[in-house]
Amino acid sequence: MSNQFGNFVIGDTATANSLPILKGSIGPDAVDVRSLLDKQGLLTYDPGFRSTASCQSAITYIDGDKGTLLYRGYPIEQLAEHCSFDEVAHLLMHGELPSAEELAGFRKDIRDHNLLHDQVLSFYRGFRRDAHPMAVMVGVVGALSAFYQDAQDYSKDADQQKAAIRLVAKMPAIAAASFTYSIGRPIRHPDNSFDYSSNFLQMMFGKPSEPYIVDPVLTRAIELILILHADHEQNASTSTVRMAASSGANPFACLSAGIATLWGPAHGGANEAVLTMLEEIGSPENIPNIIKRAKDKNDPFRLMGFGHRVYKNYDPRAAIIRDITRKTLAHLGMENSPLMATALELERIALSDEYFINKKLYPNVDFYSGILLRAMGFPSRMFTAVFAVARTVGWVSHWLELKQEGHGIDRPRQLYTGPAQRQFERK
Numbered sequence: 001m002s003n004q005f006g007n008f009v010i011g012d013t014a015t016a017n018s019l020p021i022l023k024g025s026i027g028p029d030a031v032d033v034r035s036l037l038d039k040q041g042l043l044t045y046d047p048g049f050r051s052t053a054s055c056q057s058a059i060t061y062i063d064g065d066k067g068t069l070l071y072r073g074y075p076i077e078q079l080a081e082h083c084s085f086d087e088v089a090h091l092l093m094h095g096e097l098p099s100a101e102e103l104a105g106f107r108k109d110i111r112d113h114n115l116l117h118d119q120v121l122s123f124y125r126g127f128r129r130d131a132h133p134m135a136v137m138v139g140v141v142g143a144l145s146a147f148y149q150d151a152q153d154y155s156k157d158a159d160q161q162k163a164a165i166r167l168v169a170k171m172p173a174i175a176a177a178s179f180t181y182s183i184g185r186p187i188r189h190p191d192n193s194f195d196y197s198s199n200f201l202q203m204m205f206g207k208p209s210e211p212y213i214v215d216p217v218l219t220r221a222i223e224l225i226l227i228l229h230a231d232h233e234q235n236a237s238t239s240t241v242r243m244a245a246s247s248g249a250n251p252f253a254c255l256s257a258g259i260a261t262l263w264g265p266a267h268g269g270a271n272e273a274v275l276t277m278l279e280e281i282g283s284p285e286n287i288p289n290i291i292k293r294a295k296d297k298n299d300p301f302r303l304m305g306f307g308h309r310v311y312k313n314y315d316p317r318a319a320i321i322r323d324i325t326r327k328t329l330a331h332l333g334m335e336n337s338p339l340m341a342t343a344l345e346l347e348r349i350a351l352s353d354e355y356f357i358n359k360k361l362y363p364n365v366d367f368y369s370g371i372l373l374r375a376m377g378f379p380s381r382m383f384t385a386v387f388a389v390a391r392t393v394g395w396v397s398h399w400l401e402l403k404q405e406g407h408g409i410d411r412p413r414q415l416y417t418g419p420a421q422r423q424f425e426r427k
Helices: 036-040 078-080 085-094 100-112 117-125 133-146 157-182 194-206 216-228 236-246 251-260 270-281 284-295 316-331 338-351 353-358 366-376 382-406
Strands: 001-007 018-023 060-063 070-071
Touching: 070 078, 070 085, 070 316, 078 216, 078 316, 085 100, 085 157, 085 194, 085 382, 100 157, 117 133, 117 157, 117 251, 133 157, 133 251, 133 382, 157 194, 157 251, 194 216, 216 316, 216 353, 216 366, 216 382, 236 251, 236 382, 251 382, 270 284, 270 338, 270 366, 270 382, 284 338, 284 353, 316 366, 338 353, 338 366, 366 382
Parallel strands: none
Antiparallel strands: 001 018, 060 070
16 A cells, blocks of 8 residues: 655645655655646646556556566566466465465365356357457457346455456356357367366367367466466556446456457557567578668568567566477477577577667567467467456456455546637538
């Protein structure tokens, strides 16, 4: 919780024009401008909210200059090395890593709520087979509120927790069904003999005519993808979920709005764009020309997978994804993958080039995740859907946080630039 730390003074009169400064546990302090309009008749102007703290949150912290990502204070590198996805989910949702007993209870809750209502499954037949998985997920998740009316008093903690668990439990099935329906394969139900990550894979790739064999390397790969994408502070989709939640909208509608926002190519679709770029490059010998194009201000070409809105250093998630991608490709006999060879050489050249160093353009998590997902069998149209499965945990954590703090409705203001008041005259 932030607290008053000092005062920010506008003009010369400290008493009349001072604004309190709030201090978080780490990171930049914040000027509390809530009284600015009443005191000074002024608004702050910050397009895209680049320098605005829209809320207080205790969930995730990013230091873009240092390349630091913390979930509830734990470095992402430590969680990726030591934790399962459901342990990380418990941490984000409840604030602490679970004891053995708490983890067993959390896993039971997931198993108890991972099935989709039979009428929900019928929705899929209303979509075209070639519909984008994200379009399907926006519709199906938004419709869930019509089915779970037993716990819709979201002023109650018990109803909040049940809704959060339902969303985390059902999202893998919702995403997987959008894939199996698109290829004409029967939709597979969850199998509670599998853990969360293996269950997602068996619903994606299992066949009804034969048992699904767990591959521990692939399970670990998808688990790391889920952990690394679980939350990322106040990004566009999370901010959308929080804003929708501030109106009192039900959590299924809030997450549907988050999925729609994640679908944007500047947000969740970036790893698909990276893969397309690498395929267009073709092989390492074509990289010098690509580097030349990236530096040309008159060329619309963009080097995808480098740079980040927040990180001005190496994205800590990128190194983890790069290493697991190498291990997975070797496991699958794809260690000579042209895509991976091109990516590694492109990273090497870019990290030694003064242009990229000066602009602080380092690889981000999207640079390798598409290669990994493709190797595991995910079609490129499913990449963002996998992202949505992972980010569901972050979204519900922020939804829970907002509900528990009794946050009022969000209402941004604007700097109006249209016509001043004028009188009607018929022309």
